[in-house]
Amino acid sequence: MSITQEQADTAIAAARKAADAIGVPMNIAVYDDGANLKAFIRMDGAFLGSADIALNKARTAALFGFNTEALYDFVKPGGTSPGFDRTNGGLIVFAGGVPVKDANGKLIGAVGVSGGMVDQDFEVATAAVAALD
Amino acid sequence: MSITQEQADTAIAAARKAADAIGVPMNIAVYDDGANLKAFIRMDGAFLGSADIALNKARTAALFGFNTEALYDFVKPGGTSPGFDRTNGGLIVFAGGVPVKDANGKLIGAVGVSGGMVDQDFEVATAAVAALD
Amino acid sequence: MSITQEQADTAIAAARKAADAIGVPMNIAVYDDGANLKAFIRMDGAFLGSADIALNKARTAALFGFNTEALYDFVKPGGTSPGFDRTNGGLIVFAGGVPVKDANGKLIGAVGVSGGMVDQDFEVATAAVAALD
Amino acid sequence: MSITQEQADTAIAAARKAADAIGVPMNIAVYDDGANLKAFIRMDGAFLGSADIALNKARTAALFGFNTEALYDFVKPGGTSPGFDRTNGGLIVFAGGVPVKDANGKLIGAVGVSGGMVDQDFEVATAAVAALD
Structure with missing residues (x-):
């Protein structure tokens, strides 16, 4: 089972609402469990360069x-997997990408948010995923 | 002036409605006038491989x-510009990408649709752009 | 000897003047004899997608x-070198790229123009190179 | 609104003047607000390898x-966003890229300069943008 169009709508609407609430326009991406793009919006005024980051966080x-x-642990100095973040064409290892799981804990997709400070991106992505519970 | 988030919402909603009306799930992409991604949705059941095509049609x-x-004229046998469709990292020269212009005729973005037969893609993309008038 | 900054200025000024004369805003690129970018301008209103084409014509x-x-002869049906235009990361084989040679006939660079019909691109590129004689 | 051809001319002329004043030939790039190339010049004697850097600084x-x-803060040891500089196909996080804003503070493009020491690049890019006020 993969994230649905309706779930993507819900996640993006929640992220937009959370972004508006803190006054930071965001790029918001939803990927499915095949790591393929499902939905995306670049809000008016969001950094253009953050689009790539939001997409890659979700991916x-x-x-x-x-x-x-959580993936930063693998690549931090002394981590077990130096260069891990350069695999898969380049991964993002800072906050703002959050997996989406179904009621049984099975991964069905992910949300990625970028456009603010890292804690703001995290807050908005978390709000998007929480709206799916 | 570039296409807004509200216009992207309107275009995508109209495209989804038109896709539902003909019973063909579609990939729908909106790009701005800088040829950067503004919004995207892959409807449930839409061909996965059509996502890239929808994105590239809009681009x-x-x-x-x-x-x-209209760009096919340049590359068809005997056309003036053989290989034109391989520029810009590869272009799409069949129907389904439609520019969006403002009231003064200035380009502000584009919509790209893929997932059905070419005439269906064209119909849905045209409906999306018509909703912005 | 490679094309100079002053020659690039002259070529671009002549191309802009020729483009204005026919009322077609152009992308204009100058490359040196190392096939490296020397100068570029995208005139206001020029097609964004023609920038890549102008750059590649000059290259x-x-x-x-x-x-x-002239390179189309190699790749046309029955030509000696099918796929030649896919070498070097992709070449342009329609008009608008013109080499620049010094008084002894030695290649020192090239001009590429895109934004109009192919004959307009050719006319503007030729005017640019003629200004260097 | 995006940076115009006339503004690009002004910025490049100011950058060339500033580069001549310190005797350091520079690569100078202007991008628009869609992060697309608007204008470029590689001055005679400028490092060939600095062209890519000037282009990427502007982008x-x-x-x-x-x-x-300013972006270095995100990726420096202990910064919030390790690997940020590897997003968007690779970013530049040292001085020499300066945004251009209109009278209302809206981003309309950027100038990037490379060819000297970093403080020289910064000085020349800053002079280019100051000429647009």
Whole structure:
């Protein structure tokens, strides 16, 4: 089972609402469990360069099923997997990518957000995924 | 002036409605006048491989300001510009990409649709752009 | 000897004047004899997608020292070198790229123009190179 | 609104003057607000390898609307966004890229300069943008 169009709508609407609430226009991406693009919006005024980052955060979270920032452990100095973040054509290892799981805990996709400070991106992505519960 | 988030919402909603009306799930992409991705949705059941095509149709129409099928004239046998469709990293020269212009006729973006037969893609993309008038 | 900054200025000024004379905003590129970018301008209103084409026309002409349209002979049906235009990361084989030679006939660079019909591109590129005589 | 051909002319002329004043030939690039190339010149004697850097500095500043060196904070040891500089196909996070804004503070493009020491690149890029005020 993969994230549906309706779930993507819900996630993006929640992310937009959360972005508006903090006054930071965001790029918001949804990927499915095949790590393929499902939906995207670049809000008016969002950094153009953050589009690529939002897309890649969602892709990264869909590829591994973890929050993007959790992957930093593998590549940090002394980590087990130096260069891990250069695999798959380049991964994002800071916050803003959050996996989406179904009621049984099975990965069905991911949301990626970029456009603010990292904690803002995280907040908005988390709100998007929470709206799917 | 570039296509807005609200216009992208309107275009995608109209495209989805038109796709539902003919019973063909579509990939729908909106690009701005800088040929950068503004919004995207892959409807449930749409061909996965058509996502790239929808994105590139919108990008192609945004790059040149013409319907994508109009560009075929340049590359058809005996056309003036053999290989034109291999420029810009590869362009789409069949129907489904339609430019969006403002009230003054200035290009502000484009819509690209893929997932059905070419005439269906064209119909849905045209409906999306018509909704912006 | 490679095309100079002053020659690039002269070529671009002549191309802009020729483009204004026919009322077609153009993308104009100058490459040196190392097939590296020397100068570029995208005139206001020029097709965004024609920038890549102008750059590649100049690059193609600099790589081989011929007008770009002359290279079509190699790839046309029955030509000696099918796929020649897919070498070098993709070449342009229609008009608008013109080599620049010094007084001794030695290749020193090239000009590429795109934004109009092929004969307009050719006219503007030729005017640019003629200004260097 | 995007940076115009006349503004690009002004910026490049100012950058060339500033480069001549310090005796360091430069590569100078202008991008628009869609992060697309608007104008470029490689001055005689400028490092060939600095062309790519000037282009990317302008692209980076156009993508995010900040001076390129300001982006280093995100990727420095202990920064919030390790690997940020590998997004968007690779960004430049040292000085020499400066955004261009209109009278209302809206981003309309960027200038990138490379060919000297970083502080020289910064000085020349800053002079180019100042000429647009």
